[in-house]
Amino acid sequence: MGERTTQSTRAGLGPRGRLTQARLRLRYWFDTTMARGTPALIGWLTLVCLAIVIPASAALVWADTNTPTTLTNQLVAIWKSIGRTFGLGGAVGTPAYVALSVLLALVALFFASTLVGLITAGVNRKIMSLRRGRSLVLEERHTVVLGWSDQVFPIVAELVEANANQRRAAVAILADRDKAAMEDDLHVRVPDRRTTRVICRTGSTTDPAVIGRVNPGTARSVVVVSPADEEPDAADAQVIRTLLAVNGNQAFDERTHVVAAVRDTRNHRAAVLAAGPTGRVLDIDQVTARLIVQTSRQPGLSLVYADLLNFAGDEFYMTAEPGLYGKTFGEALLAYATASVVGIVRADGTVAVNPPMDARLAEGDEIITIAADDDTTILADEPLVVDESAMADAKPRVPVAERILLLGWNRRAPMIIEQLDRYVAAGSSLDVVARQDSATEAVDAFGRLEHLKVTHQRGETDRPGTLAALDVGAYDCVIVLGYDDERAAEQGDADFTTLVTLLHLRDLESTLGRDIPVVTEMTDEQNRALAPLSEGTDFIVSGKMISLLMTQIAQNQRLVALFQELGNAQGSEVYMRPAGDYVVTGRDTTFATVVASAGRQNQCAIGYRLHDRSGMAPDYGLVLNPDKREPLRLGPQDTVIVLAK
Structure with missing residues (x-):
């Protein structure tokens, strides 16, 4: 039956149909x-x-x-x-x-x-x-980067800046990612490599044998990058496994120092143990919380830290200066015209930031300076001129209770509250507005705070009605945090709610007719460029700040003690104080006079900020490490940047 049907079907085909059928059979x-x-x-x-x-x-x-x-x-x-x-x-x-x-x-x-x-x-x-990136790297004194995330781009860019005065420098990157894809991304994000070669290799960062491809045994330093597309615990687990693999590599030299960072404070101790004695592990949550707290109390401070951590600007250097042995730290303050003295590294390795002015430098000590480069830390040819008649004394200030508003909630919020309690005066208050019930539970646990009273109300911080009902203008500072709950994960962008909240705050600024001091935490540097700006807004981009800090430590491991001192509430920190506390405002003088006046108050002056230019990019009025010989006139609204206790 089937054969008869096929034959009848063929018989019914026209010439064109038979030709098509023949072509199909020929093709088959x-x-x-x-x-x-x-x-x-x-x-x-x-x-x-x-x-x-x-x-x-x-x-x-x-x-x-x-x-x-x-x-x-x-x-x-x-x-x-x-x-x-x-x-x-x-x-x-x-x-x-x-x-x-x-x-x-x-x-x-x-x-x-x-x-x-x-x-x-x-x-x-x-x-x-x-x-495929599986060949061996034979570089020496290079920097090894293990892992891949958006942190790689600022790290590589900063290493390029740091190596600008070297003829041959290299950065070797090992990640479980296609070599060509890594090179393409780096070409777009870091197009200018100057004298630095960037070498990419593909492989698992948790396999000691594979890590050998980037030759860590002869490297200057090893930087372990936290994966960006994983939850904090999973990302920290990857970092810890990588640290164990680094120490398990047979070619690894213990003189090579390792730098890593973990997201969750609970995993910090385990990472420190995995890193070994030469490793330095940063706690991202703690560092970010400190930056937010310090910046919330001093608008503009984030610009200072970004400049100090950026190799394109001025950064910290440690220099042996035999010509200063036997002299006091106060005398050393005015020994350099183009470098700002901020501390001493003793011969035994201990670091003293802003030590007493009568502390003497001994043989083997090093001077800690802020300079544009290590070759600019040169003693002045002649004594710097100080105009004592232009000096002023700081006016006594009585601590005043503050009102602070915290919008949003994440795992760093409790750390921020604890840090704030160490700084604010007694009677200060913190009002928390967040959508999580976990915020209420955390706030209820803060009965032990000494100076700060914390309250919480539930609300959507990206709704204009919520902000309009808060009387935002009555607060001394507003802190905006991104969410890290399930809803934020579903949105796929932790900064989205933050951006919307900033839009509403900017609208309230226009209604109030004045700027609202705002400190904002963001995770993505690209979102920083989208955020609505105002002169009173400070941005803490946690990922970039940590990348800059890791790069600084990768270049000089001894900076760890310095940064720990700067982040300690009981140590010397960066402050922005009124210019009238140091010099007579509206009068021509030099920065050498400002440094001498700050020294009399047991402080180290490292720069200033001009109020009239505070809204003008790219420096926003900030001047770090100015030439102490250049003429200078500071106004009553300008500020001097100092290291002080």
Whole structure:
């Protein structure tokens, strides 16, 4: 029945339908033949070549002006043309002689083509191996970066700046990611490498044998990057495994210091143990909380820290200066014209930031300075001029209770509240507005605070009605935190609610007719560029700040003690104080006079900020480490940046 139906169907087809059916069957037969493998492919290739070469050779012979007259000679000429085309020689003679000649030519052709194929395959394998990033790095005194996230780009950019005065520098990156993809991303985000070569390798950062590809044994430092697309616990687990793998690598030199960072404070101790004695592990939550607290009490302080941690500006250096041995720290303050003295590294390695002015430098001590580069820390040729008549005394201030508003909630919020309690005066209050019930539970647990009274109300911080009902203008400072709950994870952007909240705060500023001091925490530097700006807004981009801090420590491990001192509420910290506390405002003077006046108050002056330029990019009026000899006139609203207890 089926056969009769098929035959009747064929009979009903027209000429065009039968032609289409024939084409389909021919195509099916060809595909079936090709599926038989290499022999079928060689056969088809031979047939196609013969179908082209034989007619073309015949046409060449017959078109020649010297065409043989007899058919036999014409066939011989055609055979010679075919032989030259296929490299068979075209030998003429007895059939056995021709057959043996063809056989030898085919054998030679087979071996030649096989050799070319083997060489091509070997070269391709080598190229693919190199493209996969699995070859060994033979650099020395280079920086190794393990892992991949957005932190890699500022780290590489800062290393390029730090190595600008070196002829040959290298950064080797190992990550479980395609080598070409890493190179493409780096080319877009860090196009100018100057004198630094960036080498990418592919592999697992938790395998000690694979880590050997980037040669950590001869590296200057190893930086372990936290994965960005994972939860804090999972990301910290990856960092800890990588640290264990680094120490498990047989070629690793203990003189090479390791720098890493964990997101969750609970994982910090385990990471420190995994890093070993030469490792330094930063607690991202703690560092971010300190920055937010200090900046909330001193608007503009985030700019100072960003400049100090950025190799493109002025940064910390430690320099041995035998010419200052036996002199006091107060005398050292005015020993440099283009560097700001801030502390001493004792011969035993202890760091003293802003020590007593009568502390003397001994042999083996080093001076801690803020300078544009290590080669600019040079003693002044002649004593700096100080105008004592332009000096002023600081006016006594009575601590005043503050009102602070905290919008949003995440795991760092309790740390921020604890840090705030150490700084504010007694009777200060903190009002928390967040959508989580966990915020209420955390606030209820803060009965032990000494100076700060904390209250909480539930509300959506990105709703204009919520903010309008808060009387935002009555607060001394507003802190905006991003959420890290399930809802924020579903949105896929932790900064989205923060951006919307900032829009509403900016609208309230226009209604109030004045700026609202706002400190905002963000996770993505690109969102920082989208945020609505105002002169009173400070941005703490936690990922970038941590990247800058890690790069500084990677270049100089001894900076760890310095940064710990700056982040300690009981130590010396960066403050922005009124210019009138140091010099007579509105009068021409020099920064040397400001430094001398600050020294009398047991402080180290490192710069100033001009109020009239505080809203102007890119420096927003901030001047760090100015030349102490240049003329300077500070106004009553300008501030001096100092290190003080």
